[in-house]
Amino acid sequence: EAQVTxxxxxxxxxxxxxxxxTCSQNMNHEYMSWYRQDPGLGLRQIYYSMNVxxxxxxxxxxxxKVSRKEKRNFPLILESPSPNQTSLYFCxxxxxxxxISPLHFGNGTRLTVT
Amino acid sequence: xxxxxxxxxMDCAEGRAANLPCNHSTISGNEYVYxxxxxxxxxxxxxxxxxxxxxxxxxxxxxxxxxxxxSTLILPHATLRDTAVYYCIVRVAGNNAGNMLTFGGxxxxxxxx
Numbered sequence: 001e002a003q004v005t006x007x008x009x010x011x012x013x014x015x016x017x018x019x020x021x022t023c024s025q026n027m028n029h030e031y032m033s034w035y036r037q038d039p040g041l042g043l044r045q046i047y048y049s050m051n052v053x054x055x056x057x058x059x060x061x062x063x064x065k066v067s068r069k070e071k072r073n074f075p076l077i078l079e080s081p082s083p084n085q086t087s088l089y090f091c092x093x094x095x096x097x098x099x100i101s102p103l104h105f106g107n108g109t110r111l112t113v114t
Numbered sequence: 115x116x117x118x119x120x121x122x123x124m125d126c127a128e129g130r131a132a133n134l135p136c137n138h139s140t141i142s143g144n145e146y147v148y149x150x151x152x153x154x155x156x157x158x159x160x161x162x163x164x165x166x167x168x169x170x171x172x173x174x175x176x177x178x179x180x181x182x183x184x185s186t187l188i189l190p191h192a193t194l195r196d197t198a199v200y201y202c203i204v205r206v207a208g209n210n211a212g213n214m215l216t217f218g219g220x221x222x223x224x225x226x227x
Contacts, residue, residue, distance in 0.1 A: 004157070035217075042216070042217040042218050042219060042220075043158070043216075043217035044216075045216075059216075088155060090157050090158070092157075092158075099146070099205050099206060100146060102148065102160035102163060103150075103158070103160060104160065105157030105158050105159070106157050107156055107157050108155060108156065108157055110155070
């Protein structure tokens with residue numbers, strides 16, 4: 001089944017403890033992206049990747065890192081999480097980054113930073 | 115990208131057609147209209163998209179006005195499982211459209227028995 005898989009689904013951590021949220025897609029998509037969703041603010045893009053080894057900042061990249069060493073995986077790294085990064089995170093992929101193909105989203109990771 | 119305006123919420127009776135409007139009066143010629151929905155806190159689900167012609171798939175129909183300044187998503191026979199937040203987005207297509215899709219507030223559709 002074609003899908004975008006995020007892990008973990010739920011994560012509670014403490015301020016400053018490095019964490020990684022994994023994202024994997026099995027559709028051979030070139031484009032991958034991370035979003036965060038907060039009440040009243042909609043979905044905001046954190047980082048995106050047009051292809052392997054090609055990443056760029058979205059609208060809210062501060063406090064996050066990403067890497068794209070292989071096509072299927074696009075992990076989101078929080079080197080020193082803070083409470084304002086408590087949010088619902090979504091990974092998404094698309095065949096290309098041209099904007100004419102729909103995005104496929106994962107089921108989300110709910111992160112709480114205390 | 116052009117901004118969109120949608121009603122905050124709508125109700126629809128089960129089995130009836132749900133017609134969700136979207137205004138995108140500043141849309142440019144190379145911008146597509148996309149519709150997604152989000153059920154509770156799940157990942158957004160792609161529904162349909164179009165450029166200027168009306169489109170239909172197994173989920174819904176998309177009607178785009180001739181001037182492209184507005185569109186309507188039609189769910190022909192709404193079910194309780196269609197209760198969700200529906201997002202209308204316009205997005206330019208291009209070789210480096212990396213910053214893809216900005217989701218606004220959407221329309222909260224409540225399908226009632």
